[in-house]
Amino acid sequence: MSDQSVPAYWLYGERRTDRFPDALHIETIVSRSTLHDWRIEPHRHQSLHQFFLIARGGGTARIDGVDHRLAPGTAVLMPPLHIHEFRFERGTDGFVASIAELGLRRLFDAEADAHNELxxxxxxxxxxxxxxxxxxxxVMQAALTEFARNQGGREVALxxxxxxxALWFWRATRRARADSAPPRDGHAALVGRxxxxxxxxxRSHRPLEAYARRLGVSVPHLSRTCRETLGLSAVRVIHDRMMLEARRHLVxxxxxxxxxxxxxxxxxPAYFSRFFAARAGVAPSDYRAAA
Incomplete structure (x- = not known):
């Protein structure tokens, strides 16, 4: 299966239309999962953010080739373009909310860092x-109730x-990713850029110096800012992105x-295999076989 053959949907099983019809789409997990025997096959969304909450049941979410256990109380943030699939236990329920990319950007016009962090x-x-x-x-139950209504001001309410x-998930993301001390003003913006x-x-394997020059900062400043904001070196950010893409292709x-x-x-290719094995702990072929 080629990378292009991983289907891209608006909502799972529904091909893209000209525009997302509402500011928000929200439904219960059970309403769509029962139609697909509790298996949501690998797919991605071109321009759609999704937000999940498991209220009962559970299962497994595979996101970009990495498995995550789902249990009651699990919340999942799924941005556009990331390949994901779900294996739900029968009877699992909760909520899945979907917001178009353009709509999310508009929601956070006043918060420059929010979009990058989501x-x-x-x-x-x-x-x-x-x-x-x-x-x-x-919040999700209230949104679901409003979504099912057909009253005046529906778009404003949605x-x-x-x-x-989206605000709940942004705050949760900030809490989870924050260092012991918050980054100084401007650091998150630089890291986002x-x-x-x-x-x-x-894919071009540009040296770190090229990124720093493009951003108008020194290499030490860029590296220090990444460590303070993400807990990772700038080089690690680049390598992690390459590894993510490698895992996607392998799986x-x-x-x-x-x-x-x-x-x-x-x-x-031999250098790629060494690069991958040094970071994943296994050769690419072994990683694929175990996926």
Missing amino acids: MRPAVFGLGLDDAEYAELAG TAHAGLI FIECVEADF YTSMPVSQIAFALGFSD
Whole structure:
């Protein structure tokens, strides 16, 4: 299966239309999962953010080739383009809310860092007695009730509910990813710009100096800012993105390892295999066999 053959949907099983019809789409997990025998096959969304909350039951979510256990209280953030699939236990229920990319950008016009911080998948384990779970469950239930109505001001109400759901996940992301001390003003913005540059150029194997020059900062400053904000070195950010793409190809395509190496910008497949094994602990072929 080629990478292009992984289907891209608006909502799972529904091909893309001209525009997302509402500010927010929300449904119960059971309503769609029962139609597919509790198995949501590998897919991605081109321009759609999704937010999940498990209220009962559980299962497994595979996100970019990595498995995550789902249990009551699990919340999942799924940005566009990331390949994901679900294996739900029968009877699992909860909520899945969907917000179009353009709509999310508009919601966070006043928060420059929010969009970047919502562009990485995340899984949050909450207890059913946690205040954070009760808050999110209440917001999603209210949104579901409003979505089912056909009353005046529906789009205004759905926009407000979309903002509350996205805001909950943004705050949860900040809490989960924050260092012991918050980053200084401007650091998150620089890291966000760096991540965007890496996303565009990681296959070109540009040296860190090229990224720093493009961002108008020194290499030490960029590295220090990444460590303070993400807990990772700048080089690690680049390598992690390359590894993510390598895992996607190994799990979701049948491309030979040598072809994957060339697709990721490596001129020597043997060097790619060493690069991958040093970070994953296994050779690419062994990783594929175990996936």
